[in-house]
Amino acid sequence: MTDTQGGLRGWSAGRRGSLSRLRFTSLRLRLVLVFGLVALTAAVSASGIAYWLNREAVLTRAQDAVLRDFRQEMQNRAGALPEHPTQDQLQRAASQMAASSQRFSVLLVAQDADGKTVYGNSGGINGFALEDVPKTLRAAVTRRQEVSDTNKEPYHLYWQRVTEDGTPYLVAGTRVIGGGPTGYMAKSLEPEAKDLNSLAWSLGIATGLALIGAALLAQAAATTVLKPVHRLGVAARRLGEGKLDTRLQVSGTDELADLSRTFNNAAEALEQRVAEMAARDDASRRFVADMSHELRTPLTAITAVTEVLEEELEAETGSMDPMIEPAVRLVVSETRRLNDLVENLMEVTRFDAGTARLVLDDVDVADQITACIDARAWLDAVELDVERGLHARLDPRRLDVILANLIGNALKHGGSPVRVSVRQADDSVVIQVRDHGPGIPEDVLPHVFDRFYKASASRPRSEGSGLGLSIALENAHIHGGEITAANSPEGGAVFTLRLPRDASELTEENGEGGRDTKTDQHRPGEEGS
Structure with a gap:
């Protein structure tokens, strides 16, 4: 791709x-x-x-x-x-x-x-x-x-x-x-x-010589005028390609020299503005990454405590005071949600920093989808239309993240049954996840993959963080694939995932060959949009 x-x-x-x-x-x-x-x-x-x-x-x-x-x-x-x-x-x-x-x-x-x-x-x-x-x-x-x-x-x-x-x-x-x-x-x-005929021939020859002289003068004038314009065009293309240090050599005081000076000033201002924005962006990414890492230590302790509390809730002895049981359940739920949010933020910072890597393996697509659904106890709510024996060389962990987000999002917002179908198209694997809900509003469709975007402004504290579909799309992109969202004519939303059957060329181009130890430890789960 x-x-x-x-x-x-x-x-x-x-x-x-x-x-x-x-x-x-x-x-x-x-x-x-x-x-x-x-x-x-x-x-x-x-x-x-x-x-x-x-x-x-x-x-x-x-x-x-x-x-x-x-x-x-x-x-x-x-x-x-x-x-x-x-x-x-x-x-x-x-x-x-x-x-x-x-x-x-x-x-x-x-x-x-x-x-x-x-x-x-x-x-x-x-x-x-x-x-x-x-x-x-x-x-x-x-x-x-x-x-x-x-x-x-x-x-x-x-x-x-x-x-x-x-x-x-x-x-x-x-x-x-x-x-x-x-x-x-x-x-x-x-x-x-x-x-008179001799005079006419002489005048004709003089006219021809004048025309040739005019053409030569025009050629010289065109070269003089167009050479700076050509250099300006080349510099503009280089600037458009991201080479912000491009500058023009200015000589003279004519209009073209003024245009070149204006271009240089604009390029310098653009370079400075982009550098400032890049610095702020790097600072923001470092802040999110540092904050996420700093939060993991207390979250680990809190998670351990909430696991104990959750075991007390599930115990049959009934030792927990019924008055505090709702508060304990809320703490357990919000702790799990906060843990997922931190993990998602760390995943997003890896994508933004360009440190996310593929760990490829030969994957049976049908087995991978079945394992994803079984691990989350979704077998009763999902219909599968998958041919056995369809193999692809992908990152199984990232494919699991994509599927978990798409299917979880369909179950959360569209309701069961959710239908998952797989087909092969040329050198690609196409996976469709369709629900039977009300579909996605037309004004929401262009934003479903935006980070922290939620369709309902009245429910800012919904279960999802608004990062799940964004992470799924980034995982598809790192494979050289794509995810699109649409509404089915028969009702419900349809998310289409297209991945290459072999992503080895991407890892070879990027010099990837080792195992991704950073992302291997993390599974975002079924975070929805």
Whole structure:
């Protein structure tokens, strides 16, 4: 039983440690993610703004230069043509315009003397054509505007950006004022697009580097912040395990240093308080033990006298005065009760001091229960349901104490018949003691094993001392077993004792091998709760 409990405690502690490490890792991950998201947002925002500003600047600069050159060429070249030029004139003017510094394609459209529409293309037959100009742009260019104070010219220069086969172009058009050809221009923006793509790649790389740098900074910051937190968690676990001398090394003046100082102060106060409580507890145990031992000497003499008086009471001569007979019986009863109380107190002090030891032997459970009942003359009041041949390696004296307390408590508070049943469950022996009384009140059930607890406050001087069930539970615990109390659905209280079939492992772990001379001399009897 103890091995299993220790294993469970170890597993639980390891699991708590794993969960703690997972929590720290999760916190570290959250810090890194927050840093990364902040850096990513800032880098993307800065890169987007920078790209947009540079894009507008590059395109506007290129566009303004091309449109300015095109307007100048339209004034100089196309404006010098006659009102009804020939196709050769248009072709020659378009070629001259295309040879400007901006190197754009030109298309001139006009009507000759016969009213026929003629075209002049700087690129020849397969060059820039009217179909390459968006319809909306053509309509805007040829639309005549009303001349007013705010609009001095009937025709204006219009432009539009288009994409052809993945390549961006700037297309513009205007008409010569006062009669003349309509001119269109197309300029490839591929160099500018390449420059913008290079800029986008550069900004993307810069964003990635910023993200990596933010992750590294977050990792460093998380390590700086979480290392003291981890040390604090380890110290708190050690403190929870009972290592009250645990302290943290404090350095710095930040909030974590203040937290470490607070932890150290709390640990020091806790250690001092526990030491004071332990000292008072030791003093109390020593007082009870010393008092019990001191009482045994006069009790031995008193017990001898009461035995003589009891023999006089049971004698048939009738020599005792009938007037003092009730007082003598009271003295005998109270002396026996006081003797049992002292012995019980000594047993309790052994459990509290950790000096109680097991003296193991091979026990026939059925014979042990029968001997316990027979020794106390309970055979007529107890029903047995025990299989013969069920053996266990236990301490027979302590098992007798447990059984005497459970059965005696059932007879005292529940009344006969009391049913005792035994069964084997895996590697354990399960003994149930059930009475047919009114049962245990629900508010009393959690306290039936408490020391000096009595269900009825109006009967403080009941026959029991309130230590019997507590001693029975301690004897079960020292075997690695357990006792539980409950109410049967059919009526009455049920106490269930579960003990291992072999308690040798407990004695080996605790280094027990010798005989327990202190506890071997004592049998608490059938003290109830």
